[in-house]
Amino acid sequence: MGQMRTTWADRVTILAFAAVGCILFLAIGQVTLLELSWPQLAAYLDKVLDRSVAVARAGIDTIAVIDRSGAEICSASDLGNMRYELFLNEYLSDIGRTVGNRILCSAGWGQLSNSVALPEPIRRQTSGTELWANARSPLDPRLVVDMARRGSVIVFTSPSAFKPFEGSDGTLAALVVTHDGRHVFRAFGDTRGLGARLTAAQPGFEFGPRITAVSCAGTFDICVVAALSNVNILRQPAPIWLGIGAAGAVTAGCVGMVLVQRRRVLASLPQQIRRAVSLGRLTMAYQPLVRLSDRRMVGVEALARLTDDRGRPIPPDIFIAIAEEKGFIGVVTRKVISLTLTQMRGRLTGDEAFDVHINFAVTDLLDDRLLTYLDGEVSRLGISPARVVIELTERSTAEHDRLREAVETLRRRGYKFFIDDFGTGYSNLAYLARLPINGIKMDKMFTKAIGKAAASSAIVDTICATARSLNVELVAEGVEEPEQAARILELFPRAVGQGWLFGKPVPAEHL
Numbered sequence: 478m479g480q481m482r483t484t485w486a487d488r489v490t491i492l493a494f495a496a497v498g499c500i501l502f503l504a505i506g507q508v509t510l511l512e513l514s515w516p517q518l519a520a521y522l523d524k525v526l527d528r529s530v531a532v533a534r535a536g537i538d539t540i541a542v543i544d545r546s547g548a549e550i551c552s553a554s555d556l557g558n559m560r561y562e563l564f565l566n567e568y569l570s571d572i573g574r575t576v577g578n579r580i581l582c583s584a585g586w587g588q589l590s591n592s593v594a595l596p597e598p599i600r601r602q603t604s605g606t607e608l609w610a611n612a613r614s615p616l617d618p619r620l621v622v623d624m625a626r627r628g629s630v631i632v633f634t635s636p637s638a639f640k641p642f643e644g645s646d647g648t649l650a651a652l653v654v655t656h657d658g659r660h661v662f663r664a665f666g667d668t669r670g671l672g673a674r675l676t677a678a679q680p681g682f683e684f685g686p687r688i689t690a691v692s693c694a695g696t697f698d699i700c701v702v703a704a705l706s707n708v709n710i711l712r713q714p715a716p717i718w719l720g721i722g723a724a725g726a727v728t729a730g731c732v733g734m735v736l737v738q739r740r741r742v743l744a745s746l747p748q749q750i751r752r753a754v755s756l757g758r759l760t761m762a763y764q765p766l767v768r769l770s771d772r773r774m775v776g777v778e779a780l781a782r783l784t785d786d787r788g789r790p791i792p793p794d795i796f797i798a799i800a801e802e803k804g805f806i807g808v809v810t811r812k813v814i815s816l817t818l819t820q821m822r823g824r825l826t827g828d829e830a831f832d833v834h835i836n837f838a839v840t841d842l843l844d845d846r847l848l849t850y851l852d853g854e855v856s857r858l859g860i861s862p863a864r865v866v867i868e869l870t871e872r873s874t875a876e877h878d879r880l881r882e883a884v885e886t887l888r889r890r891g892y893k894f895f896i897d898d899f900g901t902g903y904s905n906l907a908y909l910a911r912l913p914i915n916g917i918k919m920d921k922m923f924t925k926a927i928g929k930a931a932a933s934s935a936i937v938d939t940i941c942a943t944a945r946s947l948n949v950e951l952v953a954e955g956v957e958e959p960e961q962a963a964r965i966l967e968l969f970p971r972a973v974g975q976g977w978l979f980g981k982p983v984p985a986e987h988l
């Protein structure tokens with residue numbers, strides 16, 4: 478085989494495979510990154526919501542305790558109670574008492590000489606609780622706090638209540654908001670656009686340029702919208718995505734090369750086969766045909782073998798099919814006839830009953846010159862045509878009449894004729910009955926089914942019955958196990974078997 482040059486089309490194919498592989502691997506990387514990111518986001522979301530609920534509960538519980546104390550507002554014992562509660566509560570920075578919308582005293586500031594006015598609350602809940610979110614503390618404007626008031630008690634959230642979530646790593650962000658999303662209690666990280674993600678009716682996961690998730694508290698008017706950015710594979714460190722992309726390109730590029738190579742080999746097969754046949758690289762193997770009743774070898778099937786330019790075998794079903802398709806099967810069959818009759822001459826001219834089965838394509842059978850060639854070889858080698866069995870796989874119903882004429886011609890000249898792979902083609906009984914056949918070869922798929930698949934096993938019975946009713950010989954192909962041979966013998970005592978139980982195809986000298 479001459480060296481095959483890589484064409485532009487081949488290069489483009491390989492490059493296209495590499496590009497698709499690169500994209501595919503990056504897409505897989507992206508999906509994997511997302512898969513790994515969801516748990517991280519969910520854990521963060523839970524932590525922020527748990528903390529938000531804990532802070533809210535601390536405020537509401539403290540209000541209830543102070544309210545229930547019954548102490549006179551801003552009295553020494555009231556201030557003492559408030560300081561005690563403040564001391565116990567890590568999430569509050571102060572507790573105060575109000576009258577109207579003014580703060581009179583607080584645990585932190587004591588009795589105020591001048592009461593301080595409260596701004597308008599952002600929200601008045603049905604429970605009577607008023608809320609201020611993210612507001613300047615009326616007691617110390619330097620501080621931004623959340624406040625909650627019910628009755629006369631007001632609590633101030635500690636600025637450090639959410640400390641663990643402040644100063645995030647730049648990839649995590651969260652908004653702590655009311656259920657309707659209108660009021661933001663806290664914001665951590667880059668929360669741009671996060672408010673729009675909140676749909677109180679449908680909290681849950683959703684996709685975007687970053688992944689976001691929403692979760693709301695049942696008992697408090699609090700929702701958390703959290704986001705994790707940097708889940709884009711291309712924003713990971715360059716060695717990671719370059720490595721993944723390159724791995725995809727190399728893997729798919731290799732697949733592309735193999736396919737291109739295969740396509741080229743397949744495209745060049747017809748020439749290779751022609752060349753191999755003309756250079757005499759076609760050889761023959763013979764598989765024994767054994768009479769099942771006494772296990773005597775009564776013939777062989779001639780099976781062609783061919784090697785490519787590198788000496789590797791080309792499977793016969795491939796080179797025969799290509800030779801048929803490309804119209805040079807006649808050349809192959811001539812070689813087969815000549816080699817087979819020469820190599821089998823000794824046995825074919827001996828006293829023992831011994832037949833050789835040769836496979837013909839339909840075109841071979843319809844080719845008068847090929848039949849003349851067969852006649853010539855038979856008479857040149859002094860072989861009786863009765864020792865030569867022509868096998869034909871009957872797959873076409875189109876040329877029944879011509880085939881029948883051809884078979885009749887063969888029979889007149891003394892050759893025998895078998896239908897090969899019986900049971901797989903289109904042969905029907907009416908047609909078969911009109912064909913002067915000597916025998917049928919039952920396909921190996923039916924032999925293999927004996928004792929296994931009930932339906933196919935039943936077809937074996939039918940095929941044997943057909944051979945009996947047509948009064949023709951029967952060869953069972955693909956006999957690999959003694960049980961198969963025994964069953965066929967039971968159904969058709971004159972049957973001949975072919976298969977690995979009796980021997981694989983071998984060169985003439987190994988028969």
Ligand SMILES: Nc1nc2c(ncn2[C@@H]2O[C@H](COP(=O)(O)O[C@H]3[C@@H](O)[C@H](n4cnc5c(=O)[nH]c(N)nc54)O[C@@H]3COP(=O)(O)O)[C@@H](O)[C@H]2O)c(=O)[nH]1
Pocket residue numbers: 764778779780781782792793794797813836837838897898918921954955956957975976977978982
């Ligand atoms: N027109 C021509 N066709 C030919 C010629 N030489 C071969 N062929 C056809 O090619 C097909 C494949 O043949 P091959 O690979 O040689 O396989 C044969 C046997 O090896 C195989 N076999 C036989 N016994 C067994 C078995 O027990 N198990 C098993 N798994 N395989 C077995 O069967 C093939 C013989 O089949 P068949 O011809 O139907 O009897 C094949 O279709 C050949 O016909 C040629 O010269 N011309």
